Amino acid sequence: MYRNHFFKVQIKYILKQNRNFSYELLFEPSLYFSEHQLLNKFFVKPGPNYIEKRERFTKRKLFNEYALNIGLIVRYRLLNNFSTYFLGSIGPMISAGDTERLKKGFAFSDIFGIGFSYKQKAILFDFRMTLRHNSNANLYIPNIGHNSIGFETGISFEIK
Incomplete structure (x- = not known):
């Protein structure tokens, strides 16, 4: 079991825009409050200290993850104030806790998402679904x- 709640700050910069499409650079520092518990103790195979690892990972644990994703948003304007978009980002992450699937410390956070936005003057209301994968690229x-799957809502303010 792996769950998280999070806070994100998004900074977007429009790279290119035409009548219906826009391409936006995304900079997204995030703080994830994660919860983990191994439900199948046999996932940890016999080996050095496997009994201790099974005992440790089958207990519920709370820890934080700190990520800094950089990515691209491709947005399509459906109506004057309503748009849909695809998002892809990747970035370094630091995990304050280890699990049977990922070592504590440095890793990467990859996010793919689809969303909808409604713009009212300089305020953008945003709703999206994301798929997130954390791993360390075989460094450890x-x-x-x-x-994990995420459902996100947010409010953005346009600064000119």
Whole structure:
């Protein structure tokens, strides 16, 4: 079991815009409040200290993850104030806790999403669904990583 709640700050810069499409550079520092518990103790295979690892990972644990994603948003304007978009980003992450699937410390956070936005003057109301994968690119063992689905809402303010 792997769950998280999060706070994000998004800074977007329009790279190119035409009548219906826009391409936006995304800079997204994030703080994830994560919860983990191994539900199947046999996931940890016999090996050095496997009994201790099973005992440790089957207990519920809370820890934070700090990520700094950089990515691209491709937005399509459906109506004057309503748009849909695809998002892809990647960035470094520091995890304050380890699990049977991912070692504590440095890793990467990859996010893919689809969303809808409604713009009212200089305020943008945003709703999206994201898929997130954390892993460490085989820099450390274990590196199976975690996958999660997120539903996000937000309000953006346009600064000119």
